[in-house]
Amino acid sequence: MLTQNDNELICKTGPSTPMGDYLRRFWIPALCSDEIAEPDSPPVRVKILNEELVAFRDTNGDVGLIDNYCPHRRASMFFGRNEECGLRCVYHGWKFDTNGDCVDMPSEPAESNFKDKVKITAYPARDWGGFIWAYMGPAELQPDLPEVGWAMVPDSHRKVSRRLQENNYVQGIEGGIDSSHVSFLHAGLTPYQRDHPEARPVRNGVMQPTAMIGDSAPRFVVQDTNYGFVYGANRDAENDEYYWRITPFMMPFFTIIPGSIGNADDLTYSGHGWIPADDENCWMFTYSWNASRPLNKGENHPASDLELEPRTMRATINRDNDYGIDREMQRNVNYTGIANGSVQDAGIQEGMGAICDRTKEHLGTSDSAIINLRRVYLRGAREIMEGGEPFTPEKGSDYRLRSVSLLQDREISFNDTVPFVLNKSR
Ligand code: FES
């Protein structure tokens, strides 16, 4: 559990909040590159860290990320005309470039130099790994772009997406690093068991989703690292081996889901980052990539295939329709009665309320990664409050990571296993 004060400290990310200032020390995904695919294409509304912004790609292909509100009389720049290396406000024609400089002010006399005195807030923005990233912190502290695996491969080797979730971002991240829920929330029958009722696992006369029969209480290890922290879970396997799933958490938002057991360079990885839109909504960014070949159709994370409402960017299966829960399916096919794994996660995370009341929780040993996340966040936010410099990774290359699933002898310790995770993905 957390105190009410600490809960608010990590969940509130607007300008001048401690956690908001901490997150502004990092490059942050703001939207997907293909949302502003072409030079001079229509501008797009973006809300991150409680700031309303507009993204556009100018005639040269450079990306601008500027305040939604025109500094003249606060008209929305979303309505702007994207023309000749700048976005022009349609109310009185003031035009701004990607740096936020006012480059034309046709409503003032030609001899006026007023335009040289006016700027619109503009954040540095980079097109990197299929996302447009924003840096919203102090200019002198701007870090390297993170060399995350999906940014280090050609476009054809990755797929990315974003969608809105109606809950605070910390709930999303806590779901992403919560290994133990996979055995329950996402449990279901194998295709064979679906077709053959006699092969379904039965306990006390009641059908059990498959994963419930195995080792549902793995042991967890967490360690701080130069990029955030790494956490591992081991489950008993045959032949005196453990089945390990080891995952890096990359500050400040990013997870990589451990894939199947196999040669790391051939595997396709996926993960998510949850970025605050405001305190009660977040953007779930999803990325899938393969280091050595183009992605095949359907190989990406299913979250990237969900149908979205065009304006809100929520999934069409959402809380308004109870995530399509089917009680018959819940009795006979899977644990939740909700068809899509990503929707299962969204239902649980949104169902906690917009900001989870962490004063009322009871955390167990399976929550050790979540406890560590809060410790790292609280430490950073408190350092900001005290005027110190919080932890951030030193170099972009600190993010060259992947996750690992492997079987190995029970004698081999976590410390001897973790270096697998530290191998760069490319
Ligand atoms: S409000 Fe934008 S130009 Fe007047």
Ligand SMILES: [Fe+2]
């Ligand atoms: Fe999940």
